[in-house]
Amino acid sequence: MWEHHTAHLLQWTGERFCSDLTDEPAFCRVLTVRDLTKHYGPLVALADVSFSLEPGEFFGLLGPNGAGKTTFMSLIAGLRAVDRGEILLHGKRFCPDRLEQRAQIGYVPQELALYVDLTAEENLRLFGQLYGLRGSLLRERVAEGLHAAQLEARRHDLVKTFSGGMRRRLNIVAAVLHRPQLLLCDEPTVGVDPQSRNAIFEFVEKLHAEGTTIVYSTHYMEEATRLCSRIGIIDHGKLLALGTLDELLEELPFTEQIRIARNDATAAQVGAFGEFGNVVATDETYVLRPRAGLHLSEFFAAMERLELPYRYFTVTRPTLENVFLHRTGKSLRDA
Ligand SMILES: Nc1ncnc2c1ncn2[C@@H]1O[C@H](COP(=O)(O)OP(=O)(O)OP(=O)(O)O)[C@@H](O)[C@H]1O
Numbered sequence: 182m183w184e185h186h187t188a189h190l191l192q193w194t195g196e197r198f199c200s201d202l203t204d205e206p207a208f209c210r211v212l213t214v215r216d217l218t219k220h221y222g223p224l225v226a227l228a229d230v231s232f233s234l235e236p237g238e239f240f241g242l243l244g245p246n247g248a249g250k251t252t253f254m255s256l257i258a259g260l261r262a263v264d265r266g267e268i269l270l271h272g273k274r275f276c277p278d279r280l281e282q283r284a285q286i287g288y289v290p291q292e293l294a295l296y297v298d299l300t301a302e303e304n305l306r307l308f309g310q311l312y313g314l315r316g317s318l319l320r321e322r323v324a325e326g327l328h329a330a331q332l333e334a335r336r337h338d339l340v341k342t343f344s345g346g347m348r349r350r351l352n353i354v355a356a357v358l359h360r361p362q363l364l365l366c367d368e369p370t371v372g373v374d375p376q377s378r379n380a381i382f383e384f385v386e387k388l389h390a391e392g393t394t395i396v397y398s399t400h401y402m403e404e405a406t407r408l409c410s411r412i413g414i415i416d417h418g419k420l421l422a423l424g425t426l427d428e429l430l431e432e433l434p435f436t437e438q439i440r441i442a443r444n445d446a447t448a449a450q451v452g453a454f455g456e457f458g459n460v461v462a463t464d465e466t467y468v469l470r471p472r473a474g475l476h477l478s479e480f481f482a483a484m485e486r487l488e489l490p491y492r493y494f495t496v497t498r499p500t501l502e503n504v505f506l507h508r509t510g511k512s513l514r515d516a
């Protein structure tokens with residue numbers, strides 16, 4: 182896949198004919214996909230995915246292993262052929278052979294796309310050249326990239342001597358040297374420590390603040406929650422849900438959960454908890470999903486009457502994990 186990626190950049194020589202005619206006015210949307218479908222033999226990796234991105238959106242594609250995230254990214258990056266459906270970039274039909282369209286896209290592949298026998302600086306120079314940068318602009322962007330990746334002190338070291346986090350940071354800055362309007366980040370934080378993860382978050386947040394539209398795939402709901410203004414949940418190639426975090430949470434049949442410490446005192450009152458909703462016992466807690474319309478104050482007044490201390494209870498908002506569970510019947514982690 183990685184060789185594929187560079188090979189594609191190297192092919193930036195000619196443009197094939199590609200019809201512009203679409204029914205979408207140009208520039209209103211950065212990206213539109215309609216009925217996007219991809220098979221690998223009999224396996225349907227992506228099935229009829231349709232949505233649009235407005236300029237400046239930070240869109241999260243959240244799904245477990247094998248959901249179809251990389252397949253989606255690779256179609257938008259023009260690395261794989263679409264089987265059915267279409268991709269529009271700024272209202273124009275996307276044709277991967279078109280230089281001016283490819284220049285609008287930056288792609289951070291899930292598999293590191295770096296030459297380990299070159300230095301950090303040599304890698305960035307090479308990528309910059311592949312994107313058509315030359316002279317002082319190339320030098321400027323390489324210097325900015327090394328700074329953003331916090332690798333100035335290691336600029337002359339071979340990438341094979343870098344840690345996983347350092348490679349990940351370099352992998353991202355390499356994708357934005359040409360200042361793309363649309364950045365595709367495919368699980369950019371996998372396998373990095375919290376410090377590098379934060380550096381990556383800050384970098385993509387800065388790009389977003391500067392106006393870059395971002396598609397960010399992850400199977401960490403915490404990342405999608407923190408970074409993304411809109412989230413699509415994908416599983417088995419299908420887009421199961423799409424919306425802001427609040428919109429996705431609103432579709433759940435419950436709003437809060439109450440976690441109750443599991444001990445002798447609470448075990449004796451499980452029946453009383455059950456009057457307020459559905460109770461599920463886990464190893465250390467009872468999880469109460471309050472019935473619709475319940476005011477939590479009613480529950481806590483009852484607990485006071487039972488003389489159960491407040492420290493036994495924690496109220497938690499539902500998460501994207503609950504949305505995923507609600508949609509698929511399984512957890513994001515074990516999907
Ligand atoms: N080149 C390929 N040939 C055959 N099947 C493939 C190929 N690439 C992916 N698949 C299959 O397509 C499905 C979607 O894979 P994809 O890599 O898009 O998932 P993903 O969401 O990126 O997963 P992960 O979180 O593990 O990266 C999986 O069932 C995978 O096994």
Ligand SMILES: [Mg+2]
Pocket residue numbers: 250251252291367368
């Ligand atoms: Mg993937």
